[in-house]
Amino acid sequence: MKSDEKIENVKAKMGPQYLELSLENGKTVSLLNGTWKLLKIQPVQWNKKIPNAAEEIQERDRVQQLSEKGNIYTPRPEEDKISPVSNFFLGLIPGYSGLYRTKNYWGAGTFTVLELAATANLISISSRQGLHGGAFQGSSSVTAASQNTQDTIFGEAILGLLLLTDAVTSSIMASSWNEGTYSGEPLRFSPKKTTWYGRGFRSLLFPGWGQIYAEEPGKGYVFLTLGASLFAAGIYQDNHIRTARREYNADKDQILNSDRIVTYYNPYPVVRYEWDIPLLSSNIIRAEGSKENLDDAKILRGNIWGALAAVWTISLLDAIFFSGNKDKLTSGFRFNFRVQPNSQVYETRAMGMSASNTEYFAELKYSF
Incomplete structure (x- = not known):
């Protein structure tokens, strides 16, 4: 208590405004939040009733669940609490995350880097739209404008998805922050119990989250780092493709400008346009090189997004089948052989003899 009084050997249940205590004599006591400062989680030892095996297991599961984040809980003071709504809107600011307020610096820094990269990518797309309008001629300008529109929509979608994910995560973490510290x-x-669907759902959202949840942070952070790196590389490669496409379209336009003005006198001056063959050949070769660079960039982008999909899939399968200490989807054989004497004694009256029977048991089990 805040008065330094200790209330021990009771079962506690936390509510929004009260802490409900169950006493050994069957009575309950409610403590208003703000009157107590610390809750230490440990098994209760009530002497008036001897618990059976099932009750002992139930008590252990209760203690394990309550102490999952730590066995000492301290409530968050009212003045230090953070509004989940305000944290949500802070997460919508590009380059800033509400996770900074909850001191989750690793997650906040990750969102900051990704959002700044996506914002710079979008600004780069917008700045090129003005250049395309005056640089291209004929059908090339229409193609470039259409491609710029698609690139802009794609860039806005990536940035919007990042900001929305940041906002939702910031709001959730603010609610967790307000609960207190462990x-x-x-x-x-016994080992932490996790379900395959609980691990799988988390790894479906973010690669590696399921492994971290199952208390295997080594694998989890590897998958998470690979996923974030490939995602950032994919955004960078998209920007590189737009640059290569702009150069290719500009080189194509130069082919159309590979002509020259020639004046003939027959007998009066006549102006004609003729192809400058050396210049035309040079521009065609340059355009072919630009097209090859563009194709190579597209192939690399496909490889990056494919690698990200592979990492995400492997993380999901690993979380479901190979992570966690409980509820793994595994299969195997087990063979058991035992000898057990039979307690029955058979009497043969005619011969005046008795005999005992020995039974042999063998079982083969397959578990999935």
Whole structure:
């Protein structure tokens, strides 16, 4: 308590305004939030009733669940709480994340880097639209304008998705921040129980999250780092493709300008346009080189997005089948052989003899 009084050996249930305590004598006591400062999670030891095996398992599961984040809980003071709504809107600011307020600097820094990259990419697209209008002629300008529109929509979609993800995550983390802080070590009587669908859903959202949730952070951070790196590389490669496409369209336009003015006197001066063959050949070769660079950039972009999809898929399958200490989807055989004497004794009256029977058991089990 804030008065330094200790209330021990009780079961606690936290509510929005009260902390409800269940006492050994069956009574309950409600403590108003703000009157207590610390909750230490540990198994209760009530002596009046001897619990059976099922109740002991239930008590262990209760303690493990309560202490999943740590066995010492400290509520968040009212003056330090963060509004989830305001944190949501802060996450919509490009380059800033509401996670900074909850001291989740690693996640906040990741969002900042990705959002700045996506914003710079979008600004680059917008600045090139003005250049395309005066640089191209004929059908090339129409093609470039259409391509710029598609690139702009794609760039805006990437930035919008990042900002929305940042905003939702910031709001959720603010709610978690307001609950309070946990310290100490979780009380574990057995490995942490995680379900395959719980791990799979998390890895479906972000590669590596399911492994981190299953307390295998080594694999989780590897998948998360690879996913973020490939995503950033994909955005960069998209920007490189737009540059290569602009250069290719400009080189194509130069082919149309590979002519020259020739004046003939027969007997009066006549002006004609003729192809400058050396210049035409040079421009065609240059355009072919630009087209090859553009095709190579598209192939590399496909490889990057394909690698990201592969990492995401492997992370999902690993989270479902190979992560976590419980509820793994595995299969295997088990063979068991045992000998058990039979307690029954058979009497043969005619011979005046008795005999005992020995039974042999063998079982083969397949589990999935």
